[in-house]
Amino acid sequence: MKNAEMLLREHQIKVTPQRLSIVGELDGHVHMSVEELYEAIKKKFPSISLATVYKNINAMMEKNFILEVKIPNKKSKYELAKASHSHVLCQECGKVEDISLDLHDLTAKAANMTDYKIKEDALILSGVCPACRAS
Ligand SMILES: [Zn+2]
Ligand SMILES: [Zn+2]
Structure with a gap:
């Protein structure tokens, strides 16, 4: 940087x-x-x-x-701060990592279904990271 x-x-x-x-x-x-x-x-x-x-x-x-x-x-x-992105969260060690996902279709669908104007399109997906799965 x-x-x-x-x-x-x-x-x-x-x-x-x-x-x-x-x-x-x-x-x-x-x-x-x-x-x-x-x-x-x-x-x-x-x-x-x-x-x-x-x-x-x-x-x-x-x-x-x-x-x-x-x-x-x-x-x-x-x-x-950097370009909009989503995150994956490890439920075991609490680590958070960046992931770049194209959420255009998802937010368009959500807006359609709810009639909301979607303002934030970042997601947090949670699971278990490779390091925790290996241990
Ligand atoms: Zn972990
Ligand atoms: Zn991030």
């Missing part, structure tokens, strides 16, 4: 070492919960609080730089 500092500036987000560190973690792990981010960031910034990590994530979400991945019955995960 491009230099994190440059990306933050492009999104008019104030650059701080904590924010750079959050962006770096998300770049490496793709999807993380606030708690996972907090655990990782704390190693570099021992005095940081969970609330501060939250605040930083919210500030970057307001600028559409970070997106929330809402997971039914689980804590949300966060990712760096």
Whole structure:
């Protein structure tokens, strides 16, 4: 990915070492919960609080730089914004991965059946990942 500092500036987000560190973690792990981010960031910034990590994530979400991945019955995960995509969720280890699906026909059908104007066309499919199936 491009230099994190440059990306933050492009999104008019104030650059701080904590924010750079959050962006770096998300770049490496793709999807993380606030708690996972907090655990990782704390190693570099021992005095940081969970609330501060939250605040930083919210500030970057307001600028559409970070997106929330809402997971039914689980804590949300966060990712760096990118083109619309769906997710697969492992029910055993909680891992979330990106998957690119063409949902055009599905959303057209859903709109037809319900008369809703569909605004979000991302899905979360859940199952058991290859690593968990192997163990
Ligand atoms: Zn798994
Ligand atoms: Zn994703």
